[in-house]
Amino acid sequence: MKRWIRRIAIALLVLFLAGWAALYFWAREPYRPVVHIPASGRVLLTGATVVDPATGAKTPGSFILMQGGRIVSVGTADPAAGDAAVQRIDLAGRFVTPGFNDMHAHPLGDADPSGTLGLMLANGVTGFRQMHGSDAMLQQRAESRLPTGQLAPRALILPGGLLTPLNASTPERGIEAVRHQKERGADFIKIGLVSKPVLYAVLPEARRLGLPVAGHVPQGVDIVDAARRGMHAIEHLGPGGAALVACSTRQAELRRELDAIPVMKGPPFTIPYSDKLADALLHRLIINPAAATTPADTRRRAIMIASFDEARCRRMARALRDAGNWQVPTLIRRKTTEQADRPEFARDPALRYLPPATLQLWKDVTAEFVEKVPADARALMRREYDLDLRLVKLFDEEGVPMLTGSDESGAWAVAGFSLHAEFDELAKAGLAPLRILRMTTSDAARFLGRTATMGRVAPGADADLVVLDGDPTADVRNLHRIAGVVRAGFWHDRAALDRLLARIEAGKGYLK
Structure with missing residues (x-):
């Protein structure tokens, strides 16, 4: 009899704790507004060397035209000559790669992930694989309420x-x-x-x-x-x-x-x-x-x-x-x-x-x-x-x-900084710079089955790019030399990225 009383008491305690947990976490679930990233205008990157991570091929003197968050064209001829409505960004001497993807990350678990997401973007991360989720998080995504706006990378999968x-x-x-x-x-x-x-x-x-x-x-x-x-x-x-x-x-x-x-x-x-x-x-x-x-x-x-x-x-x-x-x-x-x-x-x-x-x-x-x-x-x-x-x-x-x-x-x-530290550790392991670049760009696209829209600088691909001051296939340290980031077709130069970092520091870890 005592054994059954003990079992019943334990069961009741567990049920009580389960009910308490449900009430506690329901009350703490933050409300998130609908997030809308406006369609980007026509932006033309000029004079850059485009790097194809899949092959290592480099095309100097390239023009990359973007609109509405997508790459429209890539080539060595100016596709918008004389068009005053196009925002032109001179990238002569620089290298353009697909945006970096952190394929093991947990930023969306925070009540306020604004600082974490901003740090990622400032370090060239334009996409991430969220590695823990919840019913609430999946519901937020279905309702476009994930906090991944213009100053955040894209949540690739959950x-x-x-x-x-x-x-x-x-x-x-x-x-x-x-x-x-x-x-x-x-x-x-x-x-x-x-x-x-x-x-x-x-x-x-x-x-x-x-x-x-x-x-x-x-x-x-x-x-x-x-x-x-x-x-x-x-x-x-x-x-x-x-x-x-x-x-x-x-x-x-x-x-x-x-x-x-x-x-x-x-x-x-x-x-x-x-x-x-x-x-x-x-x-x-x-x-x-x-x-x-x-x-x-x-x-x-x-x-x-x-x-x-x-x-x-x-x-x-x-x-x-x-x-x-x-x-x-x-x-x-x-x-x-x-x-x-x-x-x-x-x-x-x-x-x-x-x-x-x-x-x-x-x-x-x-x-x-x-x-x-x-x-x-x-x-x-x-x-x-x-x-x-x-x-x-x-x-x-x-x-x-x-x-x-x-x-x-x-x-x-x-x-953000931790992904660059990962680049360095992979280099210490003996991996070539191109392999490391590929792992964070075109291989991420292949893993996700999204090679048509990710991991390449080509027409139809997402306009998520990183601009570097050095050749990323020559030295892994050049992956750290970020001159600018394009996220959803919007251009953020080095000064803008530094301002983003300063805002996070002033906000003590959050975007204020």
Whole structure:
């Protein structure tokens, strides 16, 4: 009898908390007005060298005519000679590429993302792949109420709520979550923290409904098996060392141990606003998951490092390539979490664009990381990162499709600037400047199936462009030399971008 009374009490408590969560998050859901970007007028970029990221071809002395947010024509002859109504921008000596895309970003999770989105645009980011969503966010998009106006990049695709034990505790509930998100208009399913059986149930159901699946490989799951079963994109090289486990000569031992780790349990029913609740519960962990490193994690990390085998890595890379899997390494995210105590992160000039509360939280979580994770464990993380760089180079050599993403939701990763830091980390891994440019432009378009309108400077494409002061195919540092940005056909020169940054700094992280 006491056991049943306890169970009933627990059930009532859970129901109470679920009701409280629904009321709390409903009340906090911000109202967003309809966002309308006006049609741009006729703008002509003259004298620039147009770069084709897909081939590396460069066409000097080009004229790019834009109108209504689209590119109308591209050529070496002036298409608007004598037309006084055209706004002419002289770009002689400069290089034009398609706009940059941050293919792993979370800006729309903030109550006021104006500063985050402005920082992205000021750094040449004209599009982003939103990596967590909600029913409310999908509804806002359907009603044109996403806060992505003229001073923000385009939200390219959105998922529904992150799949976690709160909404996908069992295979059956995982399938229900996929169907629900399909009904709400999600573009893909984002795997967060689920069990192996849930992942294996979600993948075929998502495929049946035409929804790609991306995100984290659950602990104990073979990364190649996940790809072969239909996981379209894998973020952070796993995470949790999933890719490096596959490179280990002790892979079977490591996988057995990971399989034995208990998975987080969830309620047997759906909690309203579970996506918001997950964000609230996991907020500090998301800022730096490395702060939760255990001695067992450190021991497994030491095994992975000691048993790394390049031949196994290459076989894994070829298998991922053949399965059509995309990798989004987010190297800078891995570096800023697992090496959060590096002094240069705390001295980054870009920190002045953050809200003071955000910066203080990052400092607090970093202090926890240093306090809780022993020095020898942190040293192993740095050695693991060296293998991450090596792994990305192997992916490059074996033809694994990859995308640039910064995951600016974590400590020391300032939106916009973090994508440029990712460029630099990819270069450290040994990737050529053209490959890095391609990963953030034409490969992003190919991943999304939008090669007619994205990732190229050509008639019919979106008028989302970056103008650079140096050849981006010659040196990765030239990707940082932004002279101007075109977003939806509107021209923002360097002075305008600097004014945008100044507004965000004056607004303490927000556009005021």
